[in-house]
Amino acid sequence: FCQFIIFFPFHGVKDVPTSPVLIFGKDISHLPQGCIFIIGSVGIFILYIIYGWAQEYLFKTPGFSDHFLGLTAYQFGLYTIISIIESKVTGVTYSKEFPFKMYCLIGLTTTGTILLSNTAVVYLNYPTQVIFKCCKLIPVMIISIILQGKRYKFVDYLAVAFMIIGLIFFTLTDVSVQISFDIRGIVAISIALICDGYIGNLQEMAMQRYNVPALQILTYSYAFGFGLIVLIMFFFGTLAISAVFMFQLPSSFSAIIQHFGDVFMWSTLFVLSGYFGLQFVLLLIHHFGALPAVTVTTLRKAVTIVLSFLIFEKPFSVEYIWSGGLVVIGIFLSTYSKSKNNKAKARVAENDVEANYQVV
16 A cells, blocks of 8 residues: 555656655665655644644734744744754764854844744734745745846746736735735735745755755754844843743643643644654655655645634635635646756755745
8 A cells, every 4th residue: 555655646756765764863764665655744744734723823812913023932942952952863963164144144034934924924814824835936936037047947937827826816815805814914924935935045055065964054044043033022122021921820720721721832832843844844855856745745735724714713715715726736837847857957956945945
């Protein structure tokens, strides 16, 4: 059964590597290819569905929207600690020759991506935020054309056209049926996507030009983001208030359980599921290539959107379905275009996909 799963939909996408297949530092290369694919897919679905559920639940908690900076600071702080532990466990050696300016640039864009994505949840219907995050290709193409003079195939422009049309109609549907629609959310998520598109170019440059491990880039980016957000909160006088809100100890035991269940527990679940979910995404990218990885993550996002409508009460319109479908068509057109490159270019495309995956 495991062998059938991998050979039916994905046979021929990428040659099976002979190198170790690591997940959380454990080599699982001895398992059948189908089982490795199932492990990666199930991990992505479970952890990122928990991630989305926890994020939407938190922002629907009364008073929490005023402390999204506190959540983002906690997110970056915990990511930093976990990535340092991971580097020690896996034996990754950090390079000392990477320019500090490059760290600042990557850290700033990473902070912008995650912070503004969290900000967008305050002002937008959650499925709208998710559908926008599916369209990273748009800013990536624009930035690559402007900064690098890169040329794309017709199918790539067609993919972007599908995404843009889908986003427009999805947003118009939001405007017509959602009471809580706020244009500030569109601005926030759009800038987050621009930052995300810029991150890919910076990370690829860092890994190729300076031979810096990806984990080192992530660790320093998270540390930079944590420090920057804490400084912002201190400057605006919200640091202590948010800390008390997220970690306060109410007077009664029942109040402690209720508060930590609503804030601390869900915040920690949100952070951990996002970080460890990324490990399964990278497992699929490294072992099976970009097409299967994007297929699984796109299906996961579709399930997240459906569950959002089912679990959290909100207005629904059939226009969400076909406009979201246009975005999905654009995603698969883009991924199919990359998969058709020759083997030399395929590795570049794989790195490009990996570089653009953030825990958001």
